[in-house]
Amino acid sequence: MEKFESLDQEKRERILNAALSEFAARGYEQASTNEIVKQAEISKGLLFHYFKNKKQLFLYVYDYYVGICLEDYFKRMNREERDFFKIIRESVAIKLELLKKHPGIFKFISEAYLEKAPGIKEEIEKRNLKLVEYSFAKILKNIDESRFIEGMDAIKAINIISWTVEGYVNEEFKKARYLDIPVDYDKLFIQAESYLDLFERTLYKGGQTT
Amino acid sequence: MEKFESLDQEKRERILNAALSEFAARGYEQASTNEIVKQAEISKGLLFHYFKNKKQLFLYVYDYYVGICLEDYFKRMNREERDFFKIIRESVAIKLELLKKHPGIFKFISEAYLEKAPGIKEEIEKRNLKLVEYSFAKILKNIDESRFIEGMDAIKAINIISWTVEGYVNEEFKKARYLDIPVDYDKLFIQAESYLDLFERTLYKGGQTT
Amino acid sequence: MEKFESLDQEKRERILNAALSEFAARGYEQASTNEIVKQAEISKGLLFHYFKNKKQLFLYVYDYYVGICLEDYFKRMNREERDFFKIIRESVAIKLELLKKHPGIFKFISEAYLEKAPGIKEEIEKRNLKLVEYSFAKILKNIDESRFIEGMDAIKAINIISWTVEGYVNEEFKKARYLDIPVDYDKLFIQAESYLDLFERTLYKGGQTT
Amino acid sequence: MEKFESLDQEKRERILNAALSEFAARGYEQASTNEIVKQAEISKGLLFHYFKNKKQLFLYVYDYYVGICLEDYFKRMNREERDFFKIIRESVAIKLELLKKHPGIFKFISEAYLEKAPGIKEEIEKRNLKLVEYSFAKILKNIDESRFIEGMDAIKAINIISWTVEGYVNEEFKKARYLDIPVDYDKLFIQAESYLDLFERTLYKGGQTT
DNA sequence: TATGAATGAGAATTCATTCAT
DNA sequence: GATGAATGAATTCTCATTCAT
Numbered sequence: 001m002e003k004f005e006s007l008d009q010e011k012r013e014r015i016l017n018a019a020l021s022e023f024a025a026r027g028y029e030q031a032s033t034n035e036i037v038k039q040a041e042i043s044k045g046l047l048f049h050y051f052k053n054k055k056q057l058f059l060y061v062y063d064y065y066v067g068i069c070l071e072d073y074f075k076r077m078n079r080e081e082r083d084f085f086k087i088i089r090e091s092v093a094i095k096l097e098l099l100k101k102h103p104g105i106f107k108f109i110s111e112a113y114l115e116k117a118p119g120i121k122e123e124i125e126k127r128n129l130k131l132v133e134y135s136f137a138k139i140l141k142n143i144d145e146s147r148f149i150e151g152m153d154a155i156k157a158i159n160i161i162s163w164t165v166e167g168y169v170n171e172e173f174k175k176a177r178y179l180d181i182p183v184d185y186d187k188l189f190i191q192a193e194s195y196l197d198l199f200e201r202t203l204y205k206g207g208q209t210t
Numbered sequence: 211m212e213k214f215e216s217l218d219q220e221k222r223e224r225i226l227n228a229a230l231s232e233f234a235a236r237g238y239e240q241a242s243t244n245e246i247v248k249q250a251e252i253s254k255g256l257l258f259h260y261f262k263n264k265k266q267l268f269l270y271v272y273d274y275y276v277g278i279c280l281e282d283y284f285k286r287m288n289r290e291e292r293d294f295f296k297i298i299r300e301s302v303a304i305k306l307e308l309l310k311k312h313p314g315i316f317k318f319i320s321e322a323y324l325e326k327a328p329g330i331k332e333e334i335e336k337r338n339l340k341l342v343e344y345s346f347a348k349i350l351k352n353i354d355e356s357r358f359i360e361g362m363d364a365i366k367a368i369n370i371i372s373w374t375v376e377g378y379v380n381e382e383f384k385k386a387r388y389l390d391i392p393v394d395y396d397k398l399f400i401q402a403e404s405y406l407d408l409f410e411r412t413l414y415k416g417g418q419t420t
Numbered sequence: 421m422e423k424f425e426s427l428d429q430e431k432r433e434r435i436l437n438a439a440l441s442e443f444a445a446r447g448y449e450q451a452s453t454n455e456i457v458k459q460a461e462i463s464k465g466l467l468f469h470y471f472k473n474k475k476q477l478f479l480y481v482y483d484y485y486v487g488i489c490l491e492d493y494f495k496r497m498n499r500e501e502r503d504f505f506k507i508i509r510e511s512v513a514i515k516l517e518l519l520k521k522h523p524g525i526f527k528f529i530s531e532a533y534l535e536k537a538p539g540i541k542e543e544i545e546k547r548n549l550k551l552v553e554y555s556f557a558k559i560l561k562n563i564d565e566s567r568f569i570e571g572m573d574a575i576k577a578i579n580i581i582s583w584t585v586e587g588y589v590n591e592e593f594k595k596a597r598y599l600d601i602p603v604d605y606d607k608l609f610i611q612a613e614s615y616l617d618l619f620e621r622t623l624y625k626g627g628q629t630t
Numbered sequence: 631m632e633k634f635e636s637l638d639q640e641k642r643e644r645i646l647n648a649a650l651s652e653f654a655a656r657g658y659e660q661a662s663t664n665e666i667v668k669q670a671e672i673s674k675g676l677l678f679h680y681f682k683n684k685k686q687l688f689l690y691v692y693d694y695y696v697g698i699c700l701e702d703y704f705k706r707m708n709r710e711e712r713d714f715f716k717i718i719r720e721s722v723a724i725k726l727e728l729l730k731k732h733p734g735i736f737k738f739i740s741e742a743y744l745e746k747a748p749g750i751k752e753e754i755e756k757r758n759l760k761l762v763e764y765s766f767a768k769i770l771k772n773i774d775e776s777r778f779i780e781g782m783d784a785i786k787a788i789n790i791i792s793w794t795v796e797g798y799v800n801e802e803f804k805k806a807r808y809l810d811i812p813v814d815y816d817k818l819f820i821q822a823e824s825y826l827d828l829f830e831r832t833l834y835k836g837g838q839t840t
Numbered sequence: 841t842a843t844g845a846a847t848g849a850g851a852a853t854t855c856a857t858t859c860a861t
Numbered sequence: 862g863a864t865g866a867a868t869g870a871a872t873t874c875t876c877a878t879t880c881a882t
Contacts, residue, residue: 003841027326029240033877043843048878114324116237125384151408159381160374160405167373195370198361202412213866243852253868258853260866423862447746449660453856463864468857534744536657545804571828579801580794580825587793615790618781622832633845663873673847678874680845847879854872861864 001060004050015040015047019061024108028058028117059123062112065105066127069098082144084154085200088161091139092192099169100185147204161199165192211270214260225250225260229271234318238268238327269333272322275315276337279308283345292352294364295410301349302375302402309379310395357414371409375402421480424470435460435467439481444528448478448537479543482532485525486547489518502564504574505620508581511559512612519589520605567624581619585612631690634680645670645677649691654738658688658747689753692742695735696757699728712772714784715830721769722795722822729799730815777834791829795822 004012018040022031033054037044051057073094081087099106112124136158143154168191176183214222228250232241243264247257261267283304291297309316322334353364378401386393424432438460442451453474457464471477493514501507519526533548535541556578563574588611596603634642648670652661663684667677681687703724711717729736742754773784798821806813 029237030326032875034875044845044877045843045879046841049842054877114321116235116240116321125387149412151411156408159377160370160408163377164370164373167369167377171369198366198370202359217866242850244850254853254870255855255868256866259868262853264852449657450746452854454854464857464866465859465864466862469862472857474856534741536655536660536741545807569832571831576828579797580790580828583797584790584793587789587797591789618786618790622779637845662871664871674873675848675875676846679847682874684873843880843882845880845882847877849876851875852873855870856868858866858868859864860866 001050001056004060007050011042015042015050016061016064019057020065020104020108023058023061024104024111027111028054028115028120031058033057055117055119058112058120062109062124062127065102066109066131068102069105069109070131072098077138079138080142082142084143084145084147084157085196085204087139087143088158089193089196092165092196093189096185096189096192099188103183149203149205152203157199157203160203161196164195164199168192168195211261211266214270217260221252225252225257226271226274229267230275230314230318233268233271234314234321237321238264238325238330241268243267265329268322268330272319272334272337275312276319276341278312279315279319280341282308287348289348290352292354294353294355294357294367295406295414297349297353298368298371299403299406302406303399306379306395306399306402309398313393359413359415362413367409367413370413371406374405374409378402378405421470421476424480427470431462435462435470436481436484439477440485440524440528443478443481444524444531447531448474448535448540451478453477475537475539478532478540482529482544482547485522486529486551488522489525489529490551492518497558499558500562502562504563504565504567504577505616505624507559507563508578509613509616512585512616513609516605516609516612519608523603569623569625572623577619577623580623581616584615584619588612588615631680631686634690637680641672645672645680646691646694649687650695650734650738653688653691654734654741657741658684658745658750661688663687685749688742688750692739692754692757695732696739696761698732699735699739700761702728707768709768710772712774714773714775714777714787715826715834717769717773718788718791719823719826722826723819726799726815726819726822729818733813779833779835782833787829787833790833791826794825794829798822798825 004015007015015036018036019031022036022039026032031054033044033047036057037047040047047057051060073091076094077087077090081090112120113128115121115124136155139158140154145154148154148157169188172188172191173183214225217225225246228246229241232246232249236242241264243257244254246267247254250257257267261270283301286304287297287300291300305316322330323338325331325334349368350364355364358364358367379398382398382401383393424435427435435456438456439451442456442459446452451474453464453467456477457467460467467477471480493511496514497507497510501510532540532544535544556575559578560574565574568574568577589608592608592611593603634645637645645666648666649661652666652669656662661684663677664674666687667674670677677687681690703721706724707717707720711720725736742750743758745751745754769788770784775784778784778787799818802818802821803813
């Protein structure tokens with residue numbers, strides 16, 4: 001791996017991009033290392049010189065691109081904010097912007113999440129668990145829970161909201177794939193906002209009357 | 211196909227179970243017919259005596275298990291009910307019971323939905339389209355929408371609720387798989403109920419005060 | 421085999437016809453016993469009850485239909501004829517008529533001649549050799565060789581003539597197959613006659629002047 | 631294909647020979663790539679590293695050996711010759727020499743002509759059409775037809791002669807195979823010459839008297 | 841460091857033949 | 862005699878990985 005990292009940036013990115021697009025397009029098992037080396041314009045042997053096998057390559061690519069996303073995310077998040085919905089809205093906005101900026105990455109990351117290949121599934125799940133705990137912890141640390149309606153807490157709220165927003169986004173992606181049209185990110189923003197409005201109205205005390 | 215159907219039940223189920231678990235575990239492309247015949251304890255040739263190819267086998271297994279689910283569902287649903295939350299509660303209950311009875315089925319069915327294999331994707335989508343229209347229509351036909359809070363309608367409500375319940379169930383399954391413990395279905399029921407309570411309180415007019 | 425022969429004629433012919441058409445259409449190796457039993461409307465097991473394997477079936481069918489042809493042939497040949505060209509003309513005529521009457525048979529027989537499957541090739545060759553010797557002997561026994569030009573004998577003459585006529589017929593069949601049109605048997609007769617005329621003119625003494 | 635062509639000659643020939651003999655012996659469909667790799671002493675994967683599939687391999691082998699034949703042929707033919715029998719004699723001689731040098735080639739090429747496998751038949755026919763037109767045209771262009779007897783033309787003559795010579799050669803090969811002795815090429819040359827003498831005497835004007 | 845030829849296990853599918861009924 | 866379910870070796874082709882150069 002140090003071998004790979006001491007490569008000049010241009011070549012490194014050629015390889016990472018090639019792997020990303022192949023894995024995103026065909027999933028782990030179906031992705032062809034032949035295709036990757038062809039696209040990256042390197043030899044077959046070289047790929048296996050840098051990465052000991054397909055699995056290691058996949059996980060490296062995963063960590064690399066997840067890293068990029070997280071960096072973006074934490075750079076932009078205001079860590080002092082205590083209002084739950086402000087945090088959530090900002091998170092959703094960042095995610096949707098990343099989605100727009102790097103559509104391939106998210107496709108790759110979200111399909112990685114569905115991988116069934118043994119050895120891959122476990123590794124991805126391990127990373128996700130850490131990630132969720134970590135980012136939940138970050139978000140929940142300073143939350144002012146006093147504003148929630150009775151019987152509601154920040155975790156429940158986050159769950160409902162993130163499952164709903166994810167559910168909605170997934171459905172739009174599926175629809176787009178089915179109809180073979182590009183995803184309409186503007187609509188995504190607007191609709192996600194409308195779901196957030198709804199939850200703010202219903203999960204915050206006195207929200208109904210506003 | 212008649213060949214397969216005139217088999218004695220025990221052998222038929224051995225084959226269906228073997229196929230179900232292999233397809234659920236590895237997806238269509240990666241599933242190995244070798245593995246299926248080994249698990250079903252039949253010869254390689256025999257599988258192709260019953261099903262002309264892997265695709266036909268997959269779709270047969272899909273239709274078979276979807277059939278089982280639907281039968282259960284429509285047998286138990288009261289078709290005259292007009293109260294949204296009663297319908298939803300009943301649906302969730304039925305689904306969770308099916309989940310308990312055939313844990314593999316839902317995994318298989320929901321992963322089938324994501325298949326990319328050409329020829330499979332189209333067939334599954336065709337079936338899903340019919341199914342979704344049919345069952346949504348069934349549920350929504352008689353709904354009394356006057357009880358929802360302002361800005362809410364039955365479709366939005368169904369979406370929020372089903373995404374949330376699904377999100378919750380998925381998470382519990384993931385946790386169980388990660389910790390290598392069996393899924394606690396009782397907890398699942400109780401928690402799902404508590405989410406439904408919450409939504410009833412917040413999405414129905416005057417719900418807050420009850 | 422006695423088993424097969426003590427079958428009622430109708431069933432026997434159903435089987436023979438089915439085998440003939442499948443072997444003629446696809447050759448020995450590619451012919452499917454499945455197809456044969458389906459066409460003959462008998463069960464798989466029964467075929468192998470009558471014939472111990474595919475090879476035996478093939479050779480039985482071969483002998484059966486060659487037998488039919490030979491019977492026809494010897495029924496019509498005048499055994500006292502001593503004039504070479506009269507014999508040849510009659511032979512060619514009979515052959516072409518048989519060809520017209522049972523096109524499937526000849527296709528089968530002539531393709532059988534080209535079989536490469538081990539065990540089949542040898543058997544067919546053995547039969548052909550016998551057949552050729554036998555019929556050559558028949559034809560040559562009484563030939564009046566005095567009318568041939570110098571340096572020519574009956575065997576050479578027969579060879580040249582039969583190779584030419586065969587070559588011509590083969591070419592027409594190939595052309596027909598290539599252009600996907602039926603063979604024009606009338607043209608075949610006429611052209612074959614014209615080649616025979618030519619040989620009579622050139623291989624018989626004084627032929628040129630007639 | 632460049633991959634295959636940049637192989638060292640020894641290995642290339644091992645593969646070509648193995649393929650030639652397997653295809654010649656069993657035909658396209660029945661030929662086993664397993665057998666070819668075994669005979670060529672290469673691994674299974676390697677064959678498909680060079681040729682994308684069996685069909686491409688077959689056609690490559692075909693073109694390769696046809697190429698060898700044609701090269702030999704056109705290198706030796708005197709293009710200015712106008713005398714029909716000189717051309718024919720030279721052609722026959724070349725062919726018989728090729729037959730002696732590469733006994734498998736002609737069997738392979740002539741059997742390729744009879745292939746029924748879809749995708750193969752068409753390709754071979756395409757190549758043959760070009761070839762026949764081209765070589766017939768070459769031979770017939772300059773022929774002096776005035777020397778033929780009445781009612782004879784160059785095409786008829788070529789047909790008779792080539793069918794006869796081919797018929798003769800085939801028969802000798804069959805005999806040799808049947809008796810399991812090597813083909814006697816000297817006898818082949820001599821006899822073919824004697825048939826050509828005969829035809830020259832009988833198809834050329836005044837030939838009889840010489 | 842870099843190459844790409846070479847490997848061989850494993851994939852889906854076919855089919856003559858057997859055998860319990 | 863008659864059935865057709867059952868077998869399993871054989872088919873072509875793919876692909877991650879290795880290794881000599």
